[in-house]
Amino acid sequence: MNSTIAQLVGELDADSSEVAEDAQYALIAMGPDVLAQLTAATPRLGVFGQLCAIEVFTALKDPRPGSLLIDLLESGNATVRQWAATALADLGIKGAVPALRRAYEAFRQRGEAPDDSEGTALRWALTDLGARKPVLPPRAAALRASPDTLDPAWPTAHLAEVIEDLAAHDQAVLHFQVWRIKQDKGAYRDHGPAVDWDVDRRSPWDRIVADCRDWALLAAEATEKAPDLIATICWIDASDL
The missing domain is CATH 1.25.10.10 (Leucine-rich Repeat Variant)
Incomplete structure (x- = not known):
């Protein structure tokens, strides 16, 4: 020893x-x-x-x-x-x-x-580790940014569209995090959404999806849109609840 x-x-x-x-x-x-x-x-x-x-x-x-x-x-x-x-x-x-x-x-x-x-x-x-495959709709996938360290992530300018697309495919958006991309220095946590939300998990799944969408859209509306800002999104499927 x-x-x-x-x-x-x-x-x-x-x-x-x-x-x-x-x-x-x-x-x-x-x-x-x-x-x-x-x-x-x-x-x-x-x-x-x-x-x-x-x-x-x-x-x-x-x-x-x-x-x-x-x-x-x-x-x-x-x-x-x-x-x-x-x-x-x-x-x-x-x-x-x-x-x-x-x-x-x-x-x-x-x-x-x-x-x-x-x-x-x-x-x-x-x-x-390849044991869970999140639902990522084609439109949301096409709007992804491509930073070296964060994937998937989206330009904040596309947040609302991505949130709508996830909800349309029966996915509940729980929260998102905004990051600032600094040239040759990677991504740095910038701030969270200006609106926090929590939903009643006892509700039917379609109600949960709709409530999460509405709150996430409010947060996206209050989020700064800039070329160097991207967001990572946490969302779940009904099977995750």
Whole structure:
């Protein structure tokens, strides 16, 4: 056992988040040699320590912690489950698909809001690993922007048209996020919609779709339209509820 690695892993559970994050960055800088000890210790770490560990696994881009991340999908903490799902997708762990499906079914059975961060992460992970195919109507697909880092995304000038198209194909728009494209620097989160919405999930699906469309259109109307602004959209099908 490497004593330096052991000390840094222990510091991920420090009372000070600054100390924990410094340990996290130090472990990343040491590279894949830290993985065996960190993987073995992660189940005994507290919530913040486990989140730091997940960030180390993701940064090192090594699939070896895949089994541990699958186990963390059953954590008692929603943020740990969310981050584990995202890490499994980032690392391309296709063997995680059955566990992700179970986690998403458990999420749905708990009756959580579909735009909850955990649900969004689980849907994205299943989609990214090829186990879920979102409905993307042809017109909405044709209007997509093509930034290097965000796909799918749309110019804010086309938001209303895309929202209408998704609703016409029985898709409920939960929210969208606006990003500013900076030349040669990628996309940066700019702001969310000026209008937030929540709908009664007990309503019939067609009512949910219509309510989400109406609220999303109000938000789109209030959103700045500019050539360097794009939006990512979160939407669901009836089978996701």
